[in-house]
Amino acid sequence: MQMAATTEDRSQIVAKLTALAKGFRVDIIDMLEKAGSGHPGGSLSVIDIVTALYFHEMKHDPKNPKMADRDRFVLSKGHAVPAQYAAMAGAGYFDKAELSTLRHIGGLQGHPVNTATAGIEACTGSLGQGLSIAQGMAMAAKADGKDFRVYCVIGDGEMQEGQIWEAALSCAKYKLDNLVCVLDWNKAQIDGYCEEVMPLLPIAEKWAAFNWNVIEIDGNDMEQILDAFDKARATKGKPTFILANTVKGKGVSFMENQVGWHGAAPNKDQAKQAIEELSRT
Amino acid sequence: MSAKATRQVFGETIAKLGEKNPNIVVLDADLSKSTKSDIFAKKFPERFFEMGIQEANMVGVAAGMANAGKIPFICSFSCFITGRFDQIRLSLAYSNANVCIVGSHAGVGIGEDGYSQQGLEDIAVMRSLPNMVVIQPADEIECASALEFLADYEGPSFIRTTRQNLMAVHGPDFKFQLGKSDTLREGDDVAIFATGGAVQGAVQAHEALKADGIHARVVNVASLKPFDAEAVVDAAKSCKGGIVTVEDHQIIGGLGSAVAEAMAEAGVGARLLRVGLDSFGESGTPEELYRHFGLDGAGIEKSVRKFLGK
Numbered sequence: 001m002q003m004a005a006t007t008e009d010r011s012q013i014v015a016k017l018t019a020l021a022k023g024f025r026v027d028i029i030d031m032l033e034k035a036g037s038g039h040p041g042g043s044l045s046v047i048d049i050v051t052a053l054y055f056h057e058m059k060h061d062p063k064n065p066k067m068a069d070r071d072r073f074v075l076s077k078g079h080a081v082p083a084q085y086a087a088m089a090g091a092g093y094f095d096k097a098e099l100s101t102l103r104h105i106g107g108l109q110g111h112p113v114n115t116a117t118a119g120i121e122a123c124t125g126s127l128g129q130g131l132s133i134a135q136g137m138a139m140a141a142k143a144d145g146k147d148f149r150v151y152c153v154i155g156d157g158e159m160q161e162g163q164i165w166e167a168a169l170s171c172a173k174y175k176l177d178n179l180v181c182v183l184d185w186n187k188a189q190i191d192g193y194c195e196e197v198m199p200l201l202p203i204a205e206k207w208a209a210f211n212w213n214v215i216e217i218d219g220n221d222m223e224q225i226l227d228a229f230d231k232a233r234a235t236k237g238k239p240t241f242i243l244a245n246t247v248k249g250k251g252v253s254f255m256e257n258q259v260g261w262h263g264a265a266p267n268k269d270q271a272k273q274a275i276e277e278l279s280r281t
Numbered sequence: 282m283s284a285k286a287t288r289q290v291f292g293e294t295i296a297k298l299g300e301k302n303p304n305i306v307v308l309d310a311d312l313s314k315s316t317k318s319d320i321f322a323k324k325f326p327e328r329f330f331e332m333g334i335q336e337a338n339m340v341g342v343a344a345g346m347a348n349a350g351k352i353p354f355i356c357s358f359s360c361f362i363t364g365r366f367d368q369i370r371l372s373l374a375y376s377n378a379n380v381c382i383v384g385s386h387a388g389v390g391i392g393e394d395g396y397s398q399q400g401l402e403d404i405a406v407m408r409s410l411p412n413m414v415v416i417q418p419a420d421e422i423e424c425a426s427a428l429e430f431l432a433d434y435e436g437p438s439f440i441r442t443t444r445q446n447l448m449a450v451h452g453p454d455f456k457f458q459l460g461k462s463d464t465l466r467e468g469d470d471v472a473i474f475a476t477g478g479a480v481q482g483a484v485q486a487h488e489a490l491k492a493d494g495i496h497a498r499v500v501n502v503a504s505l506k507p508f509d510a511e512a513v514v515d516a517a518k519s520c521k522g523g524i525v526t527v528e529d530h531q532i533i534g535g536l537g538s539a540v541a542e543a544m545a546e547a548g549v550g551a552r553l554l555r556v557g558l559d560s561f562g563e564s565g566t567p568e569e570l571y572r573h574f575g576l577d578g579a580g581i582e583k584s585v586r587k588f589l590g591k
Contacts, residue, residue, distance in 0.1 A: 072348070115377050121348055123376040126367050132338045133372055136345020136353075139330065143306070143351070150345075163368070166338035173333075 076130020077155035128161025157189030219244025292317025359384025359400025388529030405534020468496035471522035485578025523552030
């Protein structure tokens with residue numbers, strides 16, 4: 001589902017995607033309030049990236065989720081699935097009304113489950129696993145000479161998992177230039193700020209040393225996101241790592257950069273305030 | 282009687298199956314010479330992927346490949362690959378990924394390397410996962426047949442192979458059936474349920490006991506999950522001395538547990554003796570270790586006699 005880039009200039013595309021992402025932020029707040037639990041901070045930080053993927057970058061068909069040779073998206077930081085559900089509902093994978101079933105029995109699962117939701121490619125939620133899965137998809141594409149691309153979003157806390165570095169080594173070995181790993185670098189995890197819990201810096205240098213093409217951007221700036229994906233497409237012989245500087249809880253003043261909003265749902269009043277803020281800007 | 286290691290059978294069979302099905306790919310984590318995936322690698326270098334010593338990553342990569350239509354067989358020592366339980370649990374089992382885990386070097390039968398290399402809890406952990414099929418063949422014929430089945434099967438599966446040679450206990454026409462056990466020797470004094478490397482000893486024990494007028498039924502259980510509960514219920518009802526299970530694995534969580542569960546759930550209470558390990562393994566020759574842990578013919582015979590008080 002790509003927008004017709006030929007008839008729109010870049011600024012129009014950026015404006016349209018930014019507006020979509022703003023609407024999805026409202027959906028995220030709304031569904032988490034109704035769910036009564038979940039992860040707003042990391043969902044709000046990543047939604048611009050997820051919006052760009054579903055509404056611009058990826059070749060996919062919401063009416064045919066198993067379309068052959070579709071681009072693949074793996075949300076390795078599975079706790080941010082409200083962002084993915086909001087974008088998927090917006091794209092037409094399922095009815096928007098379903099968003100209110102999040103975390104309720106029989107409804108949308110609290111973390112991504114491919115066997116429960118058409119369009120989700122793999123189960124994630126135990127951190128560290130998604131990049132390996134994305135690697136396998138990219139390797140299969142290469143093996144078959146297919147041109148589909150694979151996108152994986154990881155979290156910063158998730159980078160503390162050893163499996164991420166296994167995949168980092170391995171993706172470079174196989175020269176997976178059809179794979180993009182985006183780090184939603186929102187700088188906080190459940191127990192605190194990443195640099196206190198388990199320091200990650202320097203990040204760009206680490207991935208460059210692992211032989212990845214590293215691009216650093218403002219991950220809440222739509223134009224920079226699109227540019228980074230374009231640069232990734234143009235890069236040959238290496239996988240691309242997008243170091244996306246983001247703000248945890250982005251768009252809701254009282255959630256921004258607050259560790260406590262990693263895994264707590266807003267109550268009715270908080271949700272109302274958040275949605276008012278989002279609607280004002 | 283011919284004897285062959287089921288790891289060798291895996292290598293030869295997957296190379297044959299690779300001819301028929303171009304979607305089959307094989308991944309290994311730096312043990313291809315030991316798991317015998319190197320046979321496939323030599324024949325289909327473009328469909329063999331050396332993943333390095335990264336079992337966790339290999340599990341995920343296989344899940345991704347399966348998502349894109351490949352049929353991955355992923356190989357390592359059983360203890361190493363099933364040790365990546367979290368990855369198998371989520372990326373394979375819950376995702377219902379069409380991936381076959383090939384765990385070689387099952388049990389103390391590997392010998393000298395000792396416990397750190399001996400897969401002894403693999404059946405227990407794999408059996409606990411929804412969606413996961415668990416298979417342990419007893420000889421060459423059964424192993425080849427099970428692999429043919431798995432190449433067509435869709436979903437996550439685990440097959441456990443041995444380093445040591447296994448005596449043939451099946452005829453050339455035998456076909457593996459998921460969820461079915463097979464009776465290798467008839468008898469109704471006692472039933473011996475055995476799996477994998479322990480099956481040949483169970484057959485030997487049957488012969489020795491027969492010479493003494495004790496008729497032991499010998500049931501081979503290759504399909505550990507789904508499990509043939511009916512065969513257990515039948516044995517519990519018709520074998521008056523009870524049931525002895527034998528496995529080169531911990532007695533907790535493996536065949537012995539599966540038999541106990543089947544009896545309890547059916548409400549048939551036969552006496553049960555579980556032969557296997559209830560400890561760590563150790564170094565020694567495979568023969569010494571099978572003797573030490575009572576998994577060889579003489580050991581099984583002795584256990585059955587003691588169990589029956591004969």
